[in-house]
Amino acid sequence: MFAVPVSPFVERFEISPYATGPLDGLSFAIKDNIDIAGRKTGYGSPGWSRTHEAAVAHALCVEQLLGAGGVCKGKTHTDELAYSLLGVNAFSGTPVNPKAPNRVPGGSSSGSAAAVSAGLVDFALGTDTGGSVRFPAANCGVWGYRPSSGAISAAGVLALAPSYDTVGVLAKDGVTLANVMRVLLAETGTESVDDPEVVFVGDAFEHCDASIVRALEDFRAALESVCLTKTQTLSAMIGDDLGLPQLFERFGFLLSTEVWNTFGAWYRHCTPEVSPAVAESLTQYAEAACRSDIQHALQQRARFRQGLNRFLGTDRILCFPTTLDLAPTLEAVASGNLSGRYIPRAMSVNAMACLASAPQITLPVADVEGVPVGLSFLAGQGQDMRLIDVCNRLYARCRAN
Secondary structure, three states: OOOOEEOOEEEEEEEOOOOOOOOOOOEEEEEOOEOOOOOOOOOOOHHHHHOOOOOOOOOHHHHHHHHOOOEEEEEEOOOHHHOOOOOOEOOOEEEOOOOOOOEOOOOOOHHHHHHHHOOOOOEEEEEEOOOOOHHHHHHHOOEEEEOOOOOOOOOOEOOOOOOOOEEEEEEOOHHHHHHHHHHHOOOOOOOOOOOOEEEEEHHHHHHOOHHHHHHHHHHHHHHHHHOOEEEEOHHHHHOOOOOHHHHHHHHHHHHHHHHHHHHHHHHHHHOOOOOHHHHHHHHHHHOOOOHHHHHHHHHHHHHHHHHHHHHHOOOEEEEEEOOOOOOOEHHHHHOOOOOOOHHHHHHHHHHHHHHHOOOEEEEEEEEEOOEEEEEEEEOOOOOHHHHHHHHHHHHHHHHHO
């Protein structure tokens, strides 16, 4: 797998805002799986681009931002078909991680994260199915947000696994993120809320690389000094004998079945050009998933969603490391020496939000010898602006502490 460094942008252009609004003076970029009228949505794939026509309208989320005063500066790189968490594309290269140039930026919203991290735009749109906003945000040292499922319109956004797909945001700071999300969620005001109890997910810290745990110690201690906290395992929260590895298995299976629904006919009938890695993922995982198990898996997902959201209510949020391992080096990826545990571990901790249809935010709070480390917070389904406002407040208190 190649890791050739490239600019964050696939294509640079400028679209002026329709009107003034809360995003006046802010610039943004969009991931190349989101439609811009008159331009092909390339999806990080020459095979996809050759078999599809240009979009006839902007995606609704883009229209919202332009109508609120934002200036669009172009399209950013994505992993091929948005089907990876590394940020490495065999055809178009790897956007440079501005905070750790010898490490991958993370994917699949790699270019969006890199553009924000480099200061080229104030914020960027990405998509998050299994971590594709949260991981690059953490790896590149910026704020990242995956909303509750269905909270932001996906009209004009290419699908990967529809029941998990979300439109997410990467931003230079928490205030910018809050302003952008208020537009995308069509929120008209702010609601004052009390600080929730912060529940550290014991499983995640236990399984996490020791260097990341040490890097997060100071911020965790600051949190414990400014709000009510406790530590609990995932199984204790939902009353089910369930750990992070099992969470990955449940999530990965359903994701694979949906991916085959999205790409199967195109892959079989159009015989498009795809990389060996994507061909293997499509045939060995997506196509090979046992579809007779779908109903049972959906029932398990429903029980998990109900259990976790019941535990969270409106007065608790979870806290855990966004990634269990540091961003891999470009050398490890290019040489094929990346551990086979990296992706399962990466997806397992972030499967909580996916399976619970819940919002998750990652904050850049630490680093390990210059490599950024993110800390995540997760709230109950539908509590998006509450989570953002609470995290901005807690972040400010912890930094001042």
